[in-house]
Amino acid sequence: MKCPACGTPDSKVIDSRPVEEGNSIRRRRECKACQKRFNTFEIIETVQIIVVKKNGTKELFDRTKLLSGLLKACQKRPVSAEEIVGEIENEIQNSLTTEITTTEIGELVMKHLKMKDEVAYVRFASVYREFKDIETFLAELNQLKQQD
Ligand SMILES: [Zn+2]
Secondary structure, eight states: OOOTTTOOSOEEEEEEEEOTTSSEEEEEEEETTTOOEEEEEEEOOOOOOEEEOTTSOEEEOOHHHHHHHHHHHHTTSSSOHHHHHHHHHHHHHHTTOSEEEHHHHHHHHHHHHHHHOHHHHHHHHHHHTTOSSHHHHHHHHHHHHHTO
């Protein structure tokens, strides 16, 4: 994306947000040479994300799988599982990686849930981290309380 002021092809993305429901995105960019900021509208070419599982096998990222895992955690909570899945997809796409491990996906989910809703977060975390005992689970709860 060439800078409209000096023509330098290098710019960094400082903000991106999807345009309504479509597959286009509005990006705020900053020129690496002259620091001029400008907006671009870009059509997202959705890159296929490969998920690397713990046993090393690979499969295509499946948003419905992630969504179904999140729906349980978000049940009767004021947080939309659909929205969180969207945010996570965006974050993976923006990071420009094409491969992600299941652990990294789990961490992303935890990060986003933690910001949105603590109950949903703890629900998800309790399943995801497979707490070995109640101690670990309570330690996690206490940590959340201390952040209030
Ligand atoms: Zn420039």
